[in-house]
Amino acid sequence: LWKVLAIIFIVISVALLIALIVVATKQQKGAENQDTKPKPTSKTTTSVEPCADGMTSSKEPPKSSSPFNDLTVSEITAVRDYLLKQASLNLTEYSKATVDSNYIYLIQLLPPSKEEVLEHLDNNGAKPERKAVAVVFHGATDPPVVKEYIIHPVSTPTDYKVREIPGGQKKTVPFNARPFDGVVEYNALEREIVKEAASKLAKLMSESYDGYIYIFPCVCGIKCLQFLYTAPMGFTGEDRYTWIYFFRGDVAGHYLHPLDLMFLVDHGGADVSKWKILKVLYNNQTFDTIDELAGKFENNTINKISVPAPKGTDALFSSYERREVPQPFKPMREPVQYEPDGKRYSVNGRQITYMSWSFDFRMDSNSGMQIYDIKFNGERIVYELSLQEAAATYAGFYPSPSWNNFLDGSWRMGMSSYEMVRGVDCPNTATFFDLVHMIGVGNPQTFRNAVCVFELNTGTPLRRHYDNNFYNGYKFYGGMANQVLVLRTVATVYNYDYVFDFIFYQNGVIEVKMSASGYIFGAFYNSNMDPYAYPLHEDFTSGTHDHLINYKVDLDVGGRGNSYETIEIGIENITERWFPNRRRVQKVLKRDVKKTEMDAAYKFDFDHPMYLNFFNEKKKNRMGVKKGYRIQLDNMLKQLYPEDWMITPMLSWSLYQMAVTKYKENETQSSSIYNQQSPTNSQVCN
DSSP states (O other), X not given: OHHHHHHHHHHHHHHHHHHHHHHHHHHHHHHHHHHHSOOOOTTOOOOOOOOTTOOOOOSSOOTTHHHHOOOOHHHHHHHHHHHHTOGGGOOOOGGGOXXXXXXXXXXXXXXXXXXXXXXXXXXXXXXXXXXXXXXXXXXXXXXXEEEEEEEEOSSSOOEEEEXXXXXXTBSOEEGGGSOOOTTHHHHHHIIIIIHHHHHHTHHHHHHHTTTOEEOSSOOTTSOEEEEEEOSSSOSSSSOOEEEEEEEEOSSTTGGGOEEEEEEEEEXXXXXXXXXXXXXXXXXXXXXXSHHHHHHHHHXXXXXXXXXXXXXXXXXXXXXXXXXXXXXXXXXXXXXXXXXXXXXXXXXXXXXEEETTEEEEEEEETXXXXXXXXXXXXXXXXXXXXXXXXXXXXXXXXXXXXXXXXXXGGGGTTTTTBOOOOBTTTBOTTOEEEEEEEEESSSSOEEEEEEEEEEEEEEEEEEEEEEEEXXXXXXXXXXXXEEEEEEEEXXXXXXXXXXXXXXXXXXXXXXXXXXXXXXXXOOEEOSGGGTTTOOOOBTTEEXXXXXXXXXXXXXXXXXXXXXXXXXXXXEEEEEEOSSOTTOEEEEEEEEEEEOOSHHHHOBOOOTTSOEEEEEEEEEEEOTTSOEEEEEEOOOSOOOOOSOTTSTTGGGGGGGGSSBOOOOOOTTOOOSOOTTSTTOGGGOSSOO
16 A cells, blocks of 8 residues: 555645746746846836736835825924924923913914915916914913914925914914814813812712722723813803813723813913812702812712713723623624735826726825825816814713714814724725824824725615516616725714715716714713703713814815706696696796805705706716716715804804805815814814
8 A cells, every 4th residue: 555655645745846947937938038028218108007016106205195195194294393493482392282382283284375376286287385274372371362473395394484373374273273272281181170179079979989089191990080071161262171081991982972071261371370169069968169069969968979880791882892792603704805916006106096086085184094196087076075074062960071062174084094904994005104293292293004995886776777588588687886095084073983984976077975984972870961861871861962063165166167057856847738727837947147155155955956067167078968077965964053052163164064155365274273272263164
C-alpha cells in the first residue's frame, strides 16, 4: 500500500511543478509584452480597460478641490497660531481660557463666494483664495461680545478682518447669545454653582436617590450624579439662564436616568462671581435657595422622595447589551454586499464620480454635510445641497423637558460625526473619509472614518415591465436594478444619532434622508407627566417632541437663471366633449409661476396638491418642454407653535415646508449658531 501512495504523491508533485512553471512562463511573457508596448506620448491616445480593481481615477486633483476642501490640520494650526500672536486681540490659549477671557472657540473653512467659484470652474478664472473663519468669544472686553474673523491665506496667514456675521450683518453678537462651551462654561458652572450647592444637598441626594451623590468627575464604580442643562439658555440675547438637573452618571445610557432635582441658574455675562441660583425644584416643590431646601429636608418639613436605582438585570434596560433569546436562534451570518469587479465609483480627494454623477463634499463644524457642484451627465444641476439645521422641540410638566427646544447646529452637529463601524454603520465595501475640526478645543482634531460612500442595491427595480401577450406568455421583459450611490455621515448630538444619507439614483434623482437612532432624551416620570408622555420605565419617560430637519438646495438647472412654479393638480367640471348632454369631472394642471419670495413660501395643503417645479425658461428638452427639476417632499411635519410664540423666531424656517428665495451672497444659511440662546432676537430669522 505504501508503494502505491508514494507513486501517487510523486505524480501529484510533478503535476504541481508543471503548473507552477506554466504560470511563471505566462507572467514572464505578459511582462515582456507589457514592456514591448509603445510608451504613451503626448500624441498617443490611451484607453483604460475594465479591471477587477474597479473604477480608475486620475491622480491629478480635481479642479474643484481647492474651493470646497475643508481646512487641514496644518492650516487650522497656522490660523490659530497667527491669531494668538495678534496683540490687539489679547487672546488666551484655549487650555488656559476662562469665561472672562478672549479665546478662540472655532476655526474652519470659509467657503468662497459662488461668483468666484463659478468663474474659476466654468471660465478658467483665478482659483479662489482659501480663507478661514474664526469665532472668538471676547469675554475680557467691556461689554463682552462675540466676533467672527476672516483670516487669509490659510497656509501662511498675513491678514485678518472682522466679518459681518450672516443674517444680522452685524460685526458683534451679544455675549449671552454665544453657543454653550462644554469645557470652559461647563467647568465654570460646576465650580461656581453646582459644586457648592451639591455639597449642601449631599444628604438629600444620598437619601433620595439610593446612595447617589454628586461627584465631579464621575468615577467608575461609585454611585455618582452628574448634571445637564436645558436650552435655550435665555430668550433675548441679553439674558442667560438655564435649568440644571441631575441624572445617574455611572450607568450605560445615562440619558434614561434623570432625576427630579433641578436648579434655575442665572449665568449671564462674563463675571462668574455674579452667577447665582434663582430657584430650586425638588419632588415638585419649589424653594428660593439651596439653604432653604437643605434646611427643610433636615427638619423633615417637606415631602421627600425615594427613587431607587435599577438593580440586577433591570439595570441593563438602558444599555445596548443584548438580552433575551438571540435571533435567529441558530447563529447564521447575515447577507453582505459584494463588488465582484471592484468599485464602480471613483474618489479623488473629496470629489466623487459615479456613473453620470459627480460632486464635492465638505463638513461644516456646526451644521454638518455640504455638497457642492453636483453634476449629472456633465451638467451642473445643484451648486449646493447642504444640511442647515436640526431642531427638536419638547413638552412636559417639569422644566426639563418643557424648556428644551434644541437647535443642534448650536451644539456642534457637524463636529459630532464620529468614527463609523464598517459592516454596521456602513457596508464593508464602503470608502471612508476622515474629518478635521477645531471647535471647543485648543487643537485641531482628526475624526477617523467619519464619512462613508458606497454603492447600494436597494432591492427594488428602478424600472421594469413584463409585457404580457395574454396567451400564457409574454412579448418581452425589461428591467433595471436600482443601484444607487450613498454618501453618509452619522451625527451623534449627545443622545441622538442622526444618520444623514444623500442618495444618487441612476435616473437623475437625488434623495436626502435622515434616520434617527441612539437614545431618546429622558425625563423624570410621575403622574404629572401623563398629559405629555407615557411611562417607559420606572421613574422614566420622554416628553412629547418632534424633529425638524432643514436643508438648503441651490438649484442651477441649465444655468443660474431659474424660475419657480407650482403646478396644482386641480379639478375641472366640464361638459363632456364627445357627449354634450353629459358632464365630466377630471384632474387638470394649473401652473403658477411665483414672482416674489413671500408668494413662493410653501405650506402643504392636502386639498390642493402641487408639484414644485424649478425650471430654466431658456433651456428646453427635445420635446420643447422647459428643462427643470421637481422638489418632492415625501416626509413633512407641521410646526405647531404659533408664529408669535417666543421660540418661533429662532426656527422660523420651520413655519414652511419649503421657502424659495433669490440667491444672495449675504444669505448663505437659514440658521445660525447664535439662534439657540437668543430665540426672540435671532441672528438669522427668515
